[in-house]
Amino acid sequence: MPPTSLPTAGFDPVTPTPDPARLPTDAAGSTHLLQLGGLPPAAVRRLLERTRRVHTLMGETASLPLSGPAQAPAGLRGLLKGRVVANLFFEDSTRTRVSFSVAARGLGAKVIDLTSVGSSVSKGESVADTAANVAAMGADALVIRHRASGACHLVARTLAALRPGRHFPAGRRCAVINAGDGRHEHPTQGLLDTYTLAEAHGRLDGFDLSGLTVAIVGDVAASRVARSDIAAMTALGARVVCVGPPSLVPASLGALGCALSNDLDAVLPDADAVNVLRIQFERREPPAGATHTPGPAAVVSLGEYARLYALDADRLRTMKPGAIVMHPGPINRGVEITPEAADSPRSVVLRQVAHGVLVRMAVACECLGVSDF
């Protein structure tokens, strides 16, 4: 049997597309949202402007009734009728998976939910094979979360290499939407954080964030949210400062285009927003079989961390009027943030969650080529 060759059809997520306001599209015409890093500001702005139109159509509360048909109001209703969105979550999720489902259902799409438990993933199937199979069954979009950085890029590359007419119906397109790949990116979270920031500071017209300072505090190195936030916010002109101990905010993160600091108390009084991150203990476990690898305690002392970096009532008082507190969740109360801070009037945590549905509606429409609003 001749050896199978690796696909040579590439998919370059970094080089800008001919229209800088559009997301990269592969040879088959599929549009993917794999990362915000490297996207031209115009493309980020376009997604946020579409989010704003969704927001206007949805009304101020920006929420859908989860009971009943959960249909969006006129103008949005049925935009994705007849389309199939598959949620492939190879990692645990609460907010993101529900949010994508609510968004797609609200627009009239059929939603397939697949988790690693109870699917062929637990029989050893690879992410690329699972994704290709679901795409071959007719999914128009794959929303993917996976523990490996670059997993969504791999799926996009694998789909691009499938031969139309043989592996795949000719003319079939399938979008890949990154719902979190390893510690790399979580683009829809980055967009909803940016949207929330812009709303709180009255920047929804044109999404010009210049003059705003955002502090991202905590486990930045292990955070896909931070990478997406930094990409989107700096693209629109905000200044981002990552704050934490050197082990969680290593100097290499300067490559992302943000400032770095080890002193939260020095940064907070200048911040217009603080985004508090959880310490990702599950991503800091020693690899299996490694006997001499120190655990999370070698990375950071929790006692010291809570003293120097936890957002508490005292630190909250040093912040500017109008400055907001964000958290992508899940919250570990008492570790990176105290209940007083998490539930303070500055907190926009649940606003972020509501915006998540709007962003995911806008992204689904953009990736599926729906331009009716």
Place this chain on the structure above:
Amino acid sequence: MLIVNGSLVDPESLSVVRADVAVASGVIAAIGPRLDRSPAARLIDAEGLLVCPGLIDPHVHLREPGHERAETIASGAAAALAGGFTSVCCMPNTTPTLDSEAMVRYVGYRAAEAGAARVFAVGALTVGRRGEELADIALMARAGAVAFSDDGDCLAWPAQMLRALRAVRSTGRALMQHCQEPTLTRGAVMHAGEVAARLDLTGWPGLAEELIIERDIRLNRAVGCRYHAQHVSSAGSVELLRRARAESLPVSGEATPHHLLLTCDLVETSGYDARYKVNPPIRERADVDALLVGIADGSISVLATDHAPHTPETKQTTFDAAAFGMIGLETALGLYARALIEPGVIAWPRLIRMLTLEPARLCGLDRLGLGQLRVGGPADVTLIDPAAQWTIAETDLVGLSRNTPFLGWRCPARPVATIVRGELASQRPRS
């Protein structure tokens, strides 16, 4: 067999002279201008070609025993001939490990059955390459192991490294080190730097290579073993080798085509394509430039491929889960010409020396007469067209695996005929 009208490259003197080469009974019968053509059984016209000693690759992975879907000794030896290599030295990271006299003899038997390129075994330094007990180094040397290495892993523990240097020293062979400090590279999959930070892939810093080379040079001062740093990738390593060679220490280093031609930004622009995943990783432009300077000034004296075949499923997966390595035997000469000859880093005689005499001396193959063309010596000859423009295609790959990012790359030279033990083993129609 009579090879006529070619330009004979002598890797010892670095001279190029027009001369004919007569081959009979597997050995070089005569070398000289205008040899008598009447008794020749077969005439090979080498007009416009470089007539070189058969190329020698001191660093390949042939995957047998254990992973025969990726490569076998026979398929790897055939790939070698297609790439102009008449001798290859296979690394011991097979399953089971080449860590005993019996395993070294097994490689010899399989290579003899294949009857393609000569295959020499590199024995493991430690049992199972675990870095703990020393393997039977002296017995393996007697069975034909040409060098010793735990390649794939670094022999990291200093006390054990010192013992290994002493043990290998007593055999007169070379110790080849895979230079990778393990605690700095746990879970590391690409060059540590800006691109790794953006992609969130665990970084493998050049420092982890440099620390081991510096330490090993120091450990070896009192021992004097022939020490060779495999697949050198970082600028700092080149400087360490430069200083060691200036002191005339028995130290050398090797380069690979991919570390001279690829940089780590390709991992990003390819969208995490694991064909670019290799150990040590492809690094930055400054590292490539330092390697080129090191080759030009002799700090790096040996060229290898680190031919590392893998099955599609182990490469076509997420970047962190994919296997390390890329194949290289079929493409190395063309890529070396592109990296070194085309930009004028070195000239052909030096390139040929780094692919013949230097690896022959490293592995003691010069004692068999390999690495040079001498009357009475073995007739391993590679004919190279130094002006052949070609583009690497999948059809050029002869081995069992396809994991190379170089498909579609243009090369300015290629081997057109490979003669091993006096037999024409591989020939390509000249363009």
